Amino acid sequence: MKFAISFLIIFLFYGCSSNSGKIRPFYEVINEIWKNQGDVQDVQKKLGKPDIIDSKKAEYFFPDSKVPQMHFEFNQMGKLELALLFLDESKIDEFKSFLDCHWSEKKGKKLIADAIYMTHEGRCEGAQVRFNYFSSLHSYEVWWDSKLKILK
Amino acid sequence: MKYLFLFLTIGYLPTSYALECKWWQTKISTHQVSKHQRNGSTVSSHPRQEHCREKWKYSDQIVSTFQDEKPSNWSAQDKFKKWNRADIAEILKAYEKMPDWLLFLQNSFHRAEISTIPKNPAASDKTTDSITIYDEFYKRSNKEAIVGHELAHLLYKKLSVPDITSFTDLAGWTLKVEGSEVFEVPPSKVLINDSKLNKEEDFANLIEIYFTDPNKLKSYNPKLFEFFHKRYPR
DSSP: OHHHHHHHHHHHHHHHHHHHTOOOOHHHHHHHHHHTTOBHHHHHHHHOSOSEEOSSEEEEEOTTSSSEEEEEEEOTTSBEEEEEEEEEGGGHHHHHHHHTSOEEEEEEEEEETTEEEEEEEEEETTTTEEEEEEGGGTEEEEEEETTSOOOO | OHHHHHHHHHHHSOOOOOOOOOTTEEEEOOEEEOOEEETTEEEOOEEEOOEEEESSTTHHHHGGGBOSSOOTTOOSOOOBOOOOHHHHHHHHHHHTTSOGGGTTOOSEEEEBSOOSSTTOOEEEETTTTEEEEOGGGGGOSOHHHHHHHHHHHHHHTTOOHHHHHHHHHHHTOEEEEETTEEEEEOOSOOSSGGGGTOHHHHHHHHHHHHHHOHHHHHHHOHHHHHHHHHHSOO
16 A cells, blocks of 8 residues: 555656656747846746846856857846847757747858858847857857847 | 580680779789688688779769769859869878768869969868869868868768867857857967867867877867867877
């Protein structure tokens, strides 16, 4: 009987934790903070303690590195006015579908020294969101930017 | 009966034909291979038929990647031209000296006259995994280093994001977010000047040094040397 109860407790614990423990992608979390006009406390509550923090900005590094993975800036009222996420290049289509807007995009190439790189930029016409390919990190810079004009 | 005999005789004659090798291969005549050791086991003496052997290692695999056309969607104004055997042979000679981790990264090799960048011997296009070789390449004595450098650009594409962030920190690069832009700040000291252009050029230069002059890299940046050594054994 004791074993049965223990088994039940373990089963329920893992069952619950596996449901609630589903990790949301960073872009989903940032987009939510953005939409709610969050402040630095909201950012910390959702993403944990930043690696760099002051009254105007918060920054999170990639694990075991000093390279920024997420960057947030706040206005004089303490509300989020700029957010950046370095998004793995394989996730860009997933992100574009998530935001569900009309994307205007441009692809090209550029030559730096003796190498040719891909360029790819896009912006969501109905929101203040844009992205551009950041080749040297195999990632996209995804920006939520209050200064970006909303295109209709 | 006479015809049947003739037919059978011809049919049973050993097939004799002249073995023709490709221009990048050498013909090896029939010979007796003497007893030897291979991968820890003994191979007994045996006859070996006439066959073709590549003059430069990997040639059979990569010779088909030399293309006369320019890479698709080539953006620069370079004038492309057809390959000749002597020019291909120079690349094959350099390619066989490449370490395992730099092999088979390119889809194609192309040939052009002069680069839009003065004195540039070669260029790699990461969007098509192609390498273009210019006339300048054939004036240089460090052909292996040039081929290694171009392949290193394609090797960079295979790096994982954690490897890139480790490389960034170890090589002394910093990423700064200012306004709504990201800036890559190069280390104050670099071994080759154009390393400061971007992190990936720095990576290609450092791999080139690691491959051609490992001690130079070891004394310049021991931690980076270890990072390369762990991933790319020499």
